Amino acid sequence: MRINLRKEFFSECEHELVTFGDIKVTAYKYKTGVEALRVQNRRGHIIFLPFLAQQIWRIVFDGKDLAMETPLKEPVYSKALMENYGMFLYHCGLTGCGAPQAEDKHPQHGELPYSVFDKAHIECGEDENGKFIKLGGEFEYNVVYSAHYLFHPEIKLYENDTKLRVSVSFTNLCNAPLEYMYLCHINYRPIDGAELIYSAPKDKEHIIVHKGVFPDTPKDKAEKVLSYMDKVQENPALHHIVGAEGTVFDPEICMTIKYKGDEDNRAYTMQYKRGEGACFVNHPVDALPLPVRWISRTEDVDSMGMILPASAQHMGRAYAKRNGLLKSLDKGETASFYMETGWLSDDEAKAMESKIHKMLG
Numbered sequence: 001m002r003i004n005l006r007k008e009f010f011s012e013c014e015h016e017l018v019t020f021g022d023i024k025v026t027a028y029k030y031k032t033g034v035e036a037l038r039v040q041n042r043r044g045h046i047i048f049l050p051f052l053a054q055q056i057w058r059i060v061f062d063g064k065d066l067a068m069e070t071p072l073k074e075p076v077y078s079k080a081l082m083e084n085y086g087m088f089l090y091h092c093g094l095t096g097c098g099a100p101q102a103e104d105k106h107p108q109h110g111e112l113p114y115s116v117f118d119k120a121h122i123e124c125g126e127d128e129n130g131k132f133i134k135l136g137g138e139f140e141y142n143v144v145y146s147a148h149y150l151f152h153p154e155i156k157l158y159e160n161d162t163k164l165r166v167s168v169s170f171t172n173l174c175n176a177p178l179e180y181m182y183l184c185h186i187n188y189r190p191i192d193g194a195e196l197i198y199s200a201p202k203d204k205e206h207i208i209v210h211k212g213v214f215p216d217t218p219k220d221k222a223e224k225v226l227s228y229m230d231k232v233q234e235n236p237a238l239h240h241i242v243g244a245e246g247t248v249f250d251p252e253i254c255m256t257i258k259y260k261g262d263e264d265n266r267a268y269t270m271q272y273k274r275g276e277g278a279c280f281v282n283h284p285v286d287a288l289p290l291p292v293r294w295i296s297r298t299e300d301v302d303s304m305g306m307i308l309p310a311s312a313q314h315m316g317r318a319y320a321k322r323n324g325l326l327k328s329l330d331k332g333e334t335a336s337f338y339m340e341t342g343w344l345s346d347d348e349a350k351a352m353e354s355k356i357h358k359m360l361g
Contacts, residue, residue: 002124003017003121003123004120005050005051005137007035009035011027011029012028012029014027015027018122021130022131023041023159025038025039025122026040030075032077034051034052034077035049035050035051036057036075037049039157041158041160041161042160043061043062044059044162044343046058046088046155048135048155049087050117050135052077052084053091053116054120054135054137054153055087055113057075059164061342062345065189066189068088068187068302068304070086070302070303071086071300072086078114081113081114089185089341090109091168091182092184093109094110094147095146096110096111097109097181097316098313098316099315100316100317101318112139113185115151117138118139119138122134123135129158130161131158131159132157135157136154137153138151142173147178147180148173149170149180152171162342162344164340164341166338166340166341168337168338168339169335170334172329172334173332176331177329179327179328181310181311181317181320181325184283184288185305186281186305186307187303187305188271188279188305190242190297190303191273193273194272195272195273196241196242196269196306197356198267198270198307198356199260199261199269199359199360200267201360202236206257206258207233207258208255209229209232209253210313210315211233213226221251224250225248225251228246228247232253242271249296250297252296253293254292255293256313257291258289259289259291260285261359262359265284265285265286266284267284268280268359269282269307270306270352277343277345277346277348278343278344278348278352279306279342280343280349280352281307281340283307284309284337284338287335288309288339292308292314293305293308294308312325
């Protein structure tokens with residue numbers, strides 16, 4: 001069964017839209033005017049924005065609010081990314097990505113974070129893993145002398161699961177090749193005392209700290225975080241225990257991590273609090289070979305972007321072009337890949353930890 005969504009379905013009064021097995025979807029509208037779906041299963045819920053860039057705004061499983069904390073409590077339609085910066089997951093790209101540099105014309109993280117979807121849907125289904133609901137839609141980008149493509153993301157959630165299957169595909173509709181870059185921005189909340197465990201060698205070849213701060217960062221704060229960046233570059237283990245004494249993530253720290261993949265070209269990352277469980281990401285190392293770790297812990301922002309799967313580094317399109325990092329699709333070609341993210345029980349986290357250790361030898 002498939003339900004094509006219309007904006008008329010949403011009002012400030014939250015109401016049930018569909019129930020399938022033990023999954024219930026309710027619809028409502030924030031005071032800001034942004035339409036939202038609350039998708040609840042046996043283990044928790046997510047809040048999904050079907051028309052605002054198909055973002056996941058919040059994620060709660062097993063009683064744990066997993067999304068980053070910022071001062072913004074409601075989403076807004078805005079062309080300024082920081083005016084809407086409270087989401088758990090959003091798509092970035094495709095004609096540009098990352099922080100634009102002097103040579104770049106694209107907005108921060110490209111056009112996708114600001115996209116307004118004309119088509120959105122809910123799909124109910126069942127397979128060998130049980131009943132599920134898919135949330136998806138289509139966004140057509142068509143700018144003369146720039147690019148013309150169709151972007152199709154999808155989120156899949158089973159009725160008794162705490163894992164999200166995030167699928168992405170996009171097709172070049174232009175006669176000219178589409179040179180693209182993509183990043184999936186996944187913003188977890190830091191869990192003090194947890195450990196970052198991931199399938200990448202812990203050396204300078206595989207972990208590259210990007211040294212720099214915002215231009216308006218106060219001098220004393222800048223000196224402190226820049227010094228810490230130098231230490232992490234020399235010894236990445238310094239940042240592996242979340243909230244450990246001496247860690248500095250104000251205003252932020254970014255690094256590129258080059259992962260090892262398993263037999264299926266999948267890489268794995270966890271923020272694991274032993275005895276409780278872990279939030280995790282797995283992603284394809286072939287399609288998204290240059291993921292970014294972004295951590296920000298300030299008076300107002302608390303975010304553990306433990307891995308943002310990406311096809312290119314986050315320094316803008318011009319940088320990617322100069323360094324041969326842009327990927328390309330000919331007319332009619334489609335790129336497709338998927339990621340998994342969510343919450344693991346303690347036993348599931350132990351199993352993933354064992355897998356990661358075996359991958360690293």
